Amino acid sequence: MLAPVVFSGLLLVPGRLEKVVEAIVVFTLISASVYIFNDLLDIEADRKHPFKRKRPLASGELPVSLAVFAMLAGVIIGLAWAYAMNMFFFGICLTYLVVSGLLYTYWLKNIPILDVITIATGYILRVYAGAVVIDAHMNVWFLLTVISLSLFLAVGKRKSEMTLLRGSGNTAAVRETLKRYTEELLNIYTAMFATASWLSYALFTFNQPRIEFEGKVLTFLSLLPKTFLSEKWLMATIPLVVYGVMRYMQLIYEKNEGESPERILLSDKPLIITVVLWGVMVLGLLYVA
DSSP: OOHHHHHTTOTTSTTHHHHHHHHHHHHHHHHHHHHHHHHHHTHHHHHHSTTGGGSHHHHTSSOHHHHHHHHHHHHHHHHHHHHHHOHHHHHHHHHHIIIIIIIHHHTGGGSTTHHHHHHHHHHHHHHHHHHHTTTOOOOHHHHHHHHHHHHHHHHHHHHHHHHHHHHHTOGGGSOTTGGGOOHHHHHHHHHHHHHHHHHHHHHHHHTSOOOOOOSSTTGGGGGSOGGGOOSOGGGGGHHHHHHHHHHHHHIIIIIOOTTOHHHHHHHOHHHHHHHHHHHHHHHIIIIIO
16 A cells, blocks of 8 residues: 555655555554454355464454454544545445455356456455555556556465465365365466566566766766666666565465465565565655756
C-alpha cells in the first residue's frame, strides 16, 4: 500500500504519508477479519492439516466466541473508518470483503486457476487502496508489475502447500483444488509469473521520467562522462528485483516456505537485505537525487 505514494512522488507532501498509514491500519482490520472468517469455516479441516492445526483457532488457543467478536468488530470498525476516509477506499475495502471473504471462501477457492487469481486480487486491491486515499496516478507498467508479482506470490503459496503436504505423507489433507494442479503445471506458472514480475518492473523503470541531479547530494553524478550516465537511473534497481525474485523462488523450491509470503519477507535475511537496499535506492533516486 505504500508503493503508490512512493512512486507517485508524493511521499514528502504533507499529509499524504499519514493518510496511507491510516489506510493500512483500516485495511489490516478488514483483512484480519477475513482471515478469521476463513479460519472459523475451515476449523475442522485445519485440525486435520499437518501444519494449519497449529493455528490459534484450530489448536484451541483462541476461543471461537472471541474470534467471532474480533471478526465482527474488525468488519464494522474497518468499514465505518474507511467510509469516513474516502468513498472509493470504502468501495475497495467492501470489494475485498466480498471477493476474499465470501466468494473465495464459499466458491472460488474450489476452482483451479480462479483460486490463484482471487488470492492475487487481494494483493492488487491493497495497492489500489493505497492509491485512492491520496488520489495518486499509477503507471500502467507499475500496475502490470503489481499484477504479475501478485500472481507469482499466489502460485508460490499453492506450490509450497502442495510440496509440504506431500512431504508430510498426509495426502488426505490436500485440498480438492490442489488435486487439480500437477507439480509440472505449478512449476510453469511459477516461472511464467516470476519472469513477468521482473520484466514488467524493468519496463516500468525504463518508462519513469528522467532523473536530473541538480543541487542535491548526488550532484557529483552530473560530472560523470556520458559513458556512465543514464536518463533512467531507476533501472539501477533492476538487479535487486531480479535477485529478490530468484531468492524467493529458491525458498519456494528448496525450503518450501512460499505458503506464507509475509513470513518469508520478515525472516529471510538475504531477502530482507535486498528489500532494504532496494528501498534505499528507490528513495534516494526519487527524493534525494
